Amino acid sequence: MQVIETGRVVVIGAGLAALYAALKLAPRPVLILSPDPLGSGASSAWAQGGVAAAMDPHDSAEAHARDTIRAGAGAVTPEVAALVTAEARDHILDLTGLGTPFDRDDAGGYVLSREAAHSTARVVRVRGDQAGAEIMRALIGHIRETPSIQVLEGVIATGLHVEDGKVTGVEVARSLPRLSAPCLIRAPACLLAGGGSGGLYALTTNPPRIRGEAIGMAARAGARVSDAEFVQFHPTAIDCGLDPAPLATEALRGEGATLVDRDGARFMPEAHPDAELAPRDIVARAVYAQTQAGRRPALDTRGVLGPRILEAFPAVAQACRDAGLDPVAGTIPVAAAAHYHMGGIATDADAKSSLPGLWVCGETASTGLHGANRLASNGLLEALVFARRAAHDIGGALGPSVATATPVALPDMPARAAPDPALIARLRQAMTNGAGVIREAAGLRRTLREIAEVEAGQPDNPQLLNMTATATLIAASALLREESRGAHFRADFPRAKGDAGQRSTLTLAGALALRDAVRLEHA
CATH class of the missing domain: 3.50.50.60 (FAD/NAD(P)-binding domain)
Structure with a gap:
């Protein structure tokens, strides 16, 4: 080198x-x-x-x-x-x-x-x-x-x-x-x-x-x-099939925009006293639940912004136009998307x-x-x-x-092979399926095994190894935290262990040891 x-x-x-x-x-x-x-x-x-x-x-x-x-x-x-x-x-x-x-x-x-x-x-x-x-x-x-x-x-x-x-x-x-x-x-x-x-x-x-x-x-x-x-999931990514998903800023809800189901009924007042202004994890899980139930959640800005959205929130307006949506006349379909680590x-x-x-x-x-x-x-x-x-x-x-x-x-410097797009797509789907908005032990274990298989598909590519290292750390830490706290929600451990939580600390060596143990259990 x-x-x-x-x-x-x-x-x-x-x-x-x-x-x-x-x-x-x-x-x-x-x-x-x-x-x-x-x-x-x-x-x-x-x-x-x-x-x-x-x-x-x-x-x-x-x-x-x-x-x-x-x-x-x-x-x-x-x-x-x-x-x-x-x-x-x-x-x-x-x-x-x-x-x-x-x-x-x-x-x-x-x-x-x-x-x-x-x-x-x-x-x-x-x-x-x-x-x-x-x-x-x-x-x-x-x-x-x-x-x-x-x-x-x-x-x-x-x-x-x-x-x-x-x-x-x-x-x-x-x-x-x-x-x-x-x-x-x-x-x-x-x-x-x-x-x-x-x-x-x-x-x-x-x-x-x-x-x-x-x-x-x-x-x-x-x-x-x-x-x-x-991992924080933003509750109002614009659900229009684009990758990455355009963002409908939280400021829209700050202005008074509401979250509604496919029938136009609000669902956040039942989920939290602060409704649309509840902490992001609560709003994200509520939106995710609506999506999983097929109720097509959406953000309704019409009553509070109307045509003003076009000038007051130009990025959102442009994203809607690009997706063939009209936020002035209709609602904006949304989904919970990975947003901030x-x-x-x-x-x-x-x-x-x-x-x-x-x-x-x-x-x-x-x-x-x-x-x-x-x-x-x-x-x-x-x-x-x-x-x-x-x-x-x-x-x-x-x-x-x-x-x-x-x-x-x-x-x-000579050319070198990029990470295989198929392996990246497989990694991303595995993380969504098992380490996403709602988690449980079996899904996290499957995710760790899947990450190992993705890594084995191109073991000498440093970019892919960097991705799988972080994915392993996320999934391993999520498996070790047997409680629900903030953005980390375990369906098999739905309550927090007390009001005060402990920050987690892990090295990649520790995460890989856990991943290997999970693979051996499944062998």
Whole structure:
């Protein structure tokens, strides 16, 4: 394998967490690895709701933290919730200064919306449902103008290089126009910010590349993983046969949109006192139950928005048009889809992983903020908070910044086989069938066996191994947690074991041992 030496901090990923961290690292030289043209393949750009922050004078960071802890079903680390919510306002002001055009009222105040499980309106938005896209647009503009930041587009990370227990570099391959064999980039520090795992499921709102590879490569290098079983399913993905499924933002329900069955009858008031604004796991299971019963759940925006949806929520309106739906005249069919992974690589308050030399932020990380059920619009907030903390900690660990660094140029690398699409499709269906919205022991055991068979179909492909590693961790952690808590619902253990839950911690070695034991039992 060819080796490239660089003095640049390598940032793996190109979403909000990655770009924000790179800007905070400046003028320290940074190399960003972006699998796609910058901004086109990141989950952050698809985020519709916004960023949660106590911007109203009548709101407070303490109230925001309380809502976060309550939504997390007993698995949130209170100190982390307090830390993140206390920093939230500062990041909104920072993004505003960077040019993000947040919605403002005539007096200059931020227009705030209320989303599920928030006790008040505190979600800062851009043109209704354009927050992710507009924040990314602002950050990309600054990235392009920052001379210390180099971006390699069409390049993926396939693995981490570890020497004497420390991460010293990253194995990379070209992804465009075709996949290549890898080479090794040695670097003084690596920041992993490569997204979540939603694409491991057959029905997801995530971009196609977001299939757990970032978590998997760190786990394969030996990093500890926390809360892998906690996968959040968004209750209102637009059910129109597209992959990925377009998202009907939670802000629509914040505006008063209702969930109805095929006969137009609401079903959420019977499921929870907060009805459509109940925590996401409750709404997702209610929508899933309607789907399983053949009652074709749908979101009805007509009474509260009518034609205003076309301008107030342009992304949703466009998704409906693309799917042949008219939200002004009719309802929007919805389904529960894999949306956000609360679990990930375990980190401390400075974004350090269990592996020296590796920092992690964004959806790839598990910080203790989300617990078993992420509070709406806390995802982008967490990415911002820990991206900046990671940048500061990396700076402290490396000492004074080197003023310049030679740009990294990848050598010519031979083509290499991509992951087999049939194996990926089989993996995604197995995860949906056995580790989806509702789980039980037999289905999780079948899923672990299926993952092993998928892995055996292409055992030398690092991308597939990264996917199966994360899938194994999710299914194994779900099998080990014999209770229902937040987004993790076990039909065979339908109750929580007390109000306070324990965060899970697992290594890939432990998850593989459980997978092997399950296979031996079935042999």
